Amino acid sequence: xxxxxxxxxxxxxxxxxxxxxxxxxxxxxxxxxxxxxxxxxxxxxxxxxxxxxxxxxxxxxxxxxxxxxxxxxxxxxxxxxxxxxxxxxxxxxxxxxxxxxxxxxxxxxxxxxxxxxxxxxxxxxxxxxxxxxxxxxxxxxxxxxxxxxxxxxxxxxxxxxxxxxxxxxxxxxxxxxxxxxxxxxxxxxxxxxxxxxxxxxxxxxxxxxxxxxxxxxxxxxxxxxxxxxxxxxxxxxxxxxxxxxxxxxxxxxxxxxxxxxxxxxxxx
Amino acid sequence: xxxxxxxxxxxxxxxxxxxxxxxxxxxxxxxxxxxxxxxxxxxxxxxxxxxxxxxxxxxxxxxxxxxxxxxxxxxxxxxxxxxxxxxxxxxxxxxxxxxxxxxxxxxxxxxxxxxxxxxxxxxxxxxxxxxxxxxxxxxxxxxxxxxxxxxxxxxxxxxxxxxxxxxxx
Ligand code: SF4
Numbered sequence: 001x002x003x004x005x006x007x008x009x010x011x012x013x014x015x016x017x018x019x020x021x022x023x024x025x026x027x028x029x030x031x032x033x034x035x036x037x038x039x040x041x042x043x044x045x046x047x048x049x050x051x052x053x054x055x056x057x058x059x060x061x062x063x064x065x066x067x068x069x070x071x072x073x074x075x076x077x078x079x080x081x082x083x084x085x086x087x088x089x090x091x092x093x094x095x096x097x098x099x100x101x102x103x104x105x106x107x108x109x110x111x112x113x114x115x116x117x118x119x120x121x122x123x124x125x126x127x128x129x130x131x132x133x134x135x136x137x138x139x140x141x142x143x144x145x146x147x148x149x150x151x152x153x154x155x156x157x158x159x160x161x162x163x164x165x166x167x168x169x170x171x172x173x174x175x176x177x178x179x180x181x182x183x184x185x186x187x188x189x190x191x192x193x194x195x196x197x198x199x200x201x202x203x204x205x206x207x208x209x210x211x212x213x214x215x216x217x218x219x220x221x222x223x224x225x226x227x228x229x230x231x232x233x234x235x236x237x238x239x240x241x242x243x244x245x246x247x248x249x250x251x252x253x254x255x256x257x258x259x260x261x262x263x264x265x266x267x268x
Numbered sequence: 269x270x271x272x273x274x275x276x277x278x279x280x281x282x283x284x285x286x287x288x289x290x291x292x293x294x295x296x297x298x299x300x301x302x303x304x305x306x307x308x309x310x311x312x313x314x315x316x317x318x319x320x321x322x323x324x325x326x327x328x329x330x331x332x333x334x335x336x337x338x339x340x341x342x343x344x345x346x347x348x349x350x351x352x353x354x355x356x357x358x359x360x361x362x363x364x365x366x367x368x369x370x371x372x373x374x375x376x377x378x379x380x381x382x383x384x385x386x387x388x389x390x391x392x393x394x395x396x397x398x399x400x401x402x403x404x405x406x407x408x409x410x411x412x413x414x415x416x417x418x419x420x421x422x423x424x425x426x427x428x429x430x431x432x433x434x435x436x437x
Contacts, residue, residue: 163386164351171385180385188353188388204389205378222402222410225417242420249423250295 002206004182007175029055036111040080048072059114066102066119070128073104073117077133082106082115085134088141090148092174094123100150102127126151147172166191179206293427297340297366298419300329304339304359308346311373311405315345318408328415336362341418342395343411347375348388360395368422370414371397374404 031041031053037060041053044062048071051063064072076082087105094100099120106115121127129152130137141152142161149170152158159165168183169176179185189201212219214233216226224236243254303325307315319325319332333339336359348356360369371391374380377400379389391397398421401414 176385178384184350184385187350188394192354192357192394201393204393206383206389208378208383220400222413250292 002179004177007177026056031055031060034060036113037115040076040113040115043080044072044075047075059116061116061118064117064119066121066125066127069102069104069117069119070130070133073106073130073133076106076115076117080108081110082108082113084109085130085136085140086114088130088137088144090144090150092148092172093120095174098122100148102144102150104130121150126153128153129155131155146170149173179204290427291423294423294425297427298422300331301341301368301415301418301422302331302333302339303341303343304336304363305332305334306343306345306359308344308348308352309375311345311375314405314408315343315372315411318411323408323412325412325415328412328419330415336360337364339363340366341368341370341415343370343372344376344391344395344397345372347380347382348391348394349386350388351386353388353394356391357394368398368418369395370399370401370411370418372401372411372414373406374402376400377402380404 032038034055037055041050041060041062044050044064048068049065051065053060053062055061073085084107085104086107088103091101091103097120099122102119102121104117106117108114119127127150129141131141132154138156139161141155142157142159144150145152145158146160146162147170160167163171164187167187169181180187185204186195186198189197193201214231216230216232217228220226221236224239226232226236246254307313317323319330325331330341336342340363342356342360342363344356360367369391371377375382375387376391379387381404383389388394399414399418401410403410406414
């Protein structure tokens with residue numbers, strides 16, 4: 001395995017340093033430019049605090065307080081016809097702002113509009129489950145916990161969904177190494193054979209390009225197979241095509257074309 | 269009563285030789301390699317195609333079985349995730365001796381393109397593998413060739429001698 005380099009500062013570091021380069025931004029429009037959205041926003045603002053709201057790519061994005069998430073979604077579902085929660089998850093901004101952004105992607109089939117509801121929570125904070133409003137949130141919230149470690153209150157069946165139950169760490173965090181940490185690298189060995197087997201089985205080979213032409217224990221050329229562990233540094237033996245009937249397998253005979261009859265007359 | 273004389277000592281011995289038993293047993297073993305129905309990912313589709321009528325594995329005597337207790341060969345067809353590793357070990361342990369393992373596709377061989385935290389980097393970290401088939405996914409012809417190579421390997425083994433149980437540990 002390659003040496004693990006901590007990636008805590010991966011978001012702070014600029015990997016592209018052109019002085020004149022400006023990160024492209026999707027243009028934002030005022031909410032008042034769309035009548036339907038303006039009315040929806042008015043209804044939400046009447047009951048809850050909204051930090052920011054704008055329209056981006058024909059979707060309204062609103063920022064709310066994390067403790068209001070259930071109330072806002074309930075209002076949108078029951079009063080504003082946003083009857084579907086098409087997606088929800090979180091984004092890791094821990095290194096940037098010390099927060100996660102949680103987003104709920106709402107769809108109204110009646111109005112043909114989409115709204116993205118966003119809220120930011122700190123690392124150790126929990127969020128209220130919206131599973132009672134939208135059944136689709138059930139697995140999404142479990143996935144959010146699995147991938148980011150964000151706890152969800154009042155969820156009916158709260159546990160990991162993708163990774164094994166005894167997994168350590170949350171893989172979608174930006175600090176999580178792609179090749180896995182120490183726990184992930186030895187997970188299957190530790191679980192099946194026990195920690196003592198680590199020395200026997202050895203570390204994972206993470207180099208994709210590792211090919212050793214003369215290593216006949218782990219590599220073989222198709223059509224040029226040699227016995228396991230044979231020394232081929234002096235060249236391989238020539239391979240000829242063999243058939244199982246050649247060395248006289250019980251009851252099996254070679255098909256001889258000359259001694260067979262070819263039927264050409266179909267009306268025979 | 270036999271009307272002719274049988275000379276049991278001619279041609280250097282009795283008409284039954286041990287090699288014949290080896291051959292008969294190995295003939296039976298190699299021509300009825302029942303494989304476990306075990307597709308893990310996209311390679312499983314190629315494995316299914318090999319079993320279906322166009323490529324027709326039945327003519328090698330390779331019939332897919334749904335239980336490890338009836339299977340002789342485990343074809344690991346697809347990506348082996350770390351979550352799944354313990355299950356493959358359990359299935360392998362449930363197979364009766366003699367048993368063989370074919371690792372099909374780059375994922376099962378080395379982890380393939382899934383060079384990530386969630387994929388076992390080579391199924392041979394969990395179970396001992398007899399044959400590795402290259403490809404992503406290997407064509408059904410490759411799998412057929414692999415099964416034929418395995419048959420060849422079985423025929424060259426001693427059938428009677430107690431087989432050394434293949435275990436990683
Ligand atoms: S080797 Fe390729 S085809 Fe086979 S399981 Fe992996 S990704 Fe799929």
